[in-house]
Amino acid sequence: MEKKLAEYKCDTNEATCLKLGIEVAFGYKGLQIQLFYTAGNLSTLFKVKYSSKVTETFDCVEADDVEGKIREIIPAGFTCNTDDFVSLLEKEANFKPFGTLLHAYTVPSEEAGELTYQIYKADITCPGFQEYHERLQTFLMWFIETASFIDTDDDRWDFFLVFEKYNKDGETLYATVGYMTVYNYYVYPDKTRPRVSQMLILPPFQGEGHGAQLLEAVHRFYCSLPKVQDITAEDPSENYVKLRDYVLVKLCQGLPSFAAEKLHHGFSADMASEAQDKLKINKKHARRVYEILRLRATDMSDEEKAREYRLEVKRRLFGPYRKNQRELAKMRKCLRPEELVSHMGQMDTQTQHQELEKSYQVVVEDYRRIIERLAAQA
Numbered sequence: 001m002e003k004k005l006a007e008y009k010c011d012t013n014e015a016t017c018l019k020l021g022i023e024v025a026f027g028y029k030g031l032q033i034q035l036f037y038t039a040g041n042l043s044t045l046f047k048v049k050y051s052s053k054v055t056e057t058f059d060c061v062e063a064d065d066v067e068g069k070i071r072e073i074i075p076a077g078f079t080c081n082t083d084d085f086v087s088l089l090e091k092e093a094n095f096k097p098f099g100t101l102l103h104a105y106t107v108p109s110e111e112a113g114e115l116t117y118q119i120y121k122a123d124i125t126c127p128g129f130q131e132y133h134e135r136l137q138t139f140l141m142w143f144i145e146t147a148s149f150i151d152t153d154d155d156r157w158d159f160f161l162v163f164e165k166y167n168k169d170g171e172t173l174y175a176t177v178g179y180m181t182v183y184n185y186y187v188y189p190d191k192t193r194p195r196v197s198q199m200l201i202l203p204p205f206q207g208e209g210h211g212a213q214l215l216e217a218v219h220r221f222y223c224s225l226p227k228v229q230d231i232t233a234e235d236p237s238e239n240y241v242k243l244r245d246y247v248l249v250k251l252c253q254g255l256p257s258f259a260a261e262k263l264h265h266g267f268s269a270d271m272a273s274e275a276q277d278k279l280k281i282n283k284k285h286a287r288r289v290y291e292i293l294r295l296r297a298t299d300m301s302d303e304e305k306a307r308e309y310r311l312e313v314k315r316r317l318f319g320p321y322r323k324n325q326r327e328l329a330k331m332r333k334c335l336r337p338e339e340l341v342s343h344m345g346q347m348d349t350q351t352q353h354q355e356l357e358k359s360y361q362v363v364v365e366d367y368r369r370i371i372e373r374l375a376a377q378a
Contacts, residue, residue: 007041022188023065027054027063033070035142037091038088038164039175040095042135044078045085046070073141074135097163098122098129103217107208116165117177117210119217123159126154126298133159136179150181150197158182158194160218162201162210176203180214183234191229194222215247225278233262245288246370252289253374263317266312292367296374310360317359 025031030051037044048067055063080084099122106114122129130152140147150157162177178201196218201210215264222228233240252258257270262311267290275286292315300306 022262025066027061027198028052028066031066033066035070035074035144037135037176038085038087038092040092040173041088042132043085043088044138045079045082046072046074046080061242066259069161073187074138077131077133077135092173095174097160097161097174098126098132099159102160102221103213105213107210112166114248117163117213118163118174119214120161120163121158124155124157124163129159131143139202140198144198144202147198150183154183156184158184160214162205162288164205168269169272169378175209178214179203180218182218187229190227192225193229194229194231194233196233196240212244212247213251215243216250219247219279228280230280230370241334242366242370244285245292245366246280246373248279248285248289249292249370250280250374250377252286253293255279258290258293260293260297263290263297264308267291279317291316291363292370295364296371297366313363314356314360317356317363 026134028050030049032047032049033043034049036046048070053063053107054061059373079088097118097120099120101118102121103119104116106116109115121271124130124133133152136312140149158181160180160182162179164175164177166175178199180200181198182194183197187193199211199214201214219231222231233244236244252275255274256270257268257274262268262271267287270285271290272286275281275289278282281289294312295310298305298309300309
């Protein structure tokens with residue numbers, strides 16, 4: 001897919017139709033929904049194509065209003081005319097990123113040698129940004145199953161944008177790569193807790209490390225603010241948790257409390273407090289960082305050391321099962337025998353041990369991937 005002008009199509013049974021609440025778009029043959037965005041300003045060309053369509057007059061049925069549903073998502077200002085869209089492409093040289101530059105980095109490229117990327121922080125008061133964000137957030141609907149739009153009238157939102165900076169015909173141009181939205185929650189009495197709400201790297205740029213660069217830049221930005229308590233995420237996906245683990249380990253590995261010689265003594269209050277004070281990382285996330293760094297420092301071919309590490313991780317994983325046991329003790333006092341037997345069957349000890357071992361293996365496998373990635377980036 002060409003990065004500088006992305007084309008997104010979907011057939012009638014693909015993700016866009018599901019987003020519109022239509023499992024099968026009725027009444028069309030050869031249906032194509034086409035959306036073209038200019039790389040920087042995200043000016044939009046929208047077309048619906050089909051080879052034939054039923055009509056109420058001749059077929060006594062009405063086709064689904066696919067075009068109307070799409071128009072409910074994309075903001076006003078799009079064009080349906082290709083020539084008009086080409087003229088908008090010619091104005092891309094006038095587009096400049098919104099907000100304040102936070103971070104710049106490069107990525108190796110076989111074609112260009114090295115590509116330059118920049119991360120900006122913006123808010124809704126930036127001139128032109130609200131209209132740009134309305135176009136940008138439509139990508140959530142095409143690529144994230146449970147996505148929804150946010151209320152930008154609330155001034156507690158922060159926006160972080162990733163752009164590729166490149167030259168073409170002697171002009172400096174910018175391509176939208178991805179973005180993140182963060183909501184600043186109030187924490188009594190005078191703190192805030194930034195919570196990551198949305199994060200998306202566009203498909204042409206995925207797998208190049210932009211997500212990690214964005215998350216690290218955002219984390220470093222909030223670490224610089226004294227009023228920030230810690231940084232969290234709203235309903236994080238598995239992929240986001242893995243990305244966060246990688247970034248937080250990268251940030252924590254240089255802290256004195258996480259030094260290799262201290263890891264084998266277990267997760268300490270010093271680790272929790274230093275991660276909190278210096279990097280705004282809460283205790284739960286700091287614990288995962290400790291487990292990853294300890295795995296890296298442990299010779300797993302040594303049976304005793306491997307056993308110590310396994311038990312250390314399983315103690316944390318056993319938390320939910322321990323909670324179930326406490327609940328079972330309460331149930332004994334208030335449930336009838338037949339009800340108690342039913343709940344006890346759900347908490348069978350052997351099953352718990354099997355699930356615990358399975359969870360441990362999955363966690364360690366994820367940790368190993370993070371360690372491998374850290375080694376590759378060293």
